[in-house]
Amino acid sequence: MFEGFQRQWTPATLISKLGKLPARVVVAGEPLVFFRDGTGTLHALIDRCPHRGVALSNGRVNEQGHLQCPFHGWSWGADGVCKHVPLNDLPPETLATMRAGRVPCVERAAMAWVFTSTEDIEPEPFPELPPAVEDPALAFSRVQEEWDTHWTRAMENMLDSPHLPFVHRSTIGRGLVRSVARGETMELFVEPAEFGFTFWSEVGGQRMEGAFLEWRRPNGMVLHIPVPGRLFRQHVWCVPVGPKRVRMILISSRNFGLYNPLFKVMDLFNMRVLHEDRDVLASSDPPEVPHPSQELSVRTDKPTLRFRAWYLKHLKGDPAFVAEDDSSVA
16 A cells, blocks of 8 residues: 555645545545544545445544445444444444554644554654744645646656756746856755755855755655745645656745735746646656666756655665665766
């Protein structure tokens, strides 16, 4: 289950996308059902009734706060244990052995997070989130959509600087268009961090002060955008859905223009930039990032190669990656 993305904490979806009824959300090929119990706490199960395999997301939450299957009315608790089977008189010890797939679930930063495992063991500790993604003093913009590409291609795109003057030449890459025309070179500096790594760039020997990017394992990115005297962050999570499907979650946060409706224009601009990436990535072949030896790389690919080495080593189990480095560059 969750092939190629096992035992990872990831946001699955924005809370605003769930609504009040049980909701089906696919993560790494596994359909999940999110529902709230009688106390309003959010939970997740594999969206498949162990009795006859129908989708639990088509059911309802009963008066006891249990998720009731729409086919035969079997009810399931937040712990995945069967609580009741209509028309049968089953003892508690028998019910305790009848289980649906429970997936650890946490509600944080206006997102529903899951730990991609149904094993009956303690999940890994929940990761430390970027402070600006849930600070109540900030203004937020949250958008979500799905693209036709593998999540690893989307993730590498978020960690890639050299594409800016070409994919985004009329938006966020305009400044670099001039640098390309002048023949300037780009240098990328990567530093390990407890959550993954940070990196920044110099173009023509000049660095934009305060601008840098974080990769947060396994599928998160934070862009620090320098605005004098202000805080402005872009957070992106590339959530795997299927072999060629990714759910993009973008959360912008800022400490200025908190009540200014004109900042909605910024949301439209962000979506324009995202769609520029989407349209290019849809043609990626193969859809999933391959071994570095199968594609040409140069020194400005350093951040994406660091991510790729981690992915192939830790999520794909490639024994060739004994170290997470960027040695496969020209």
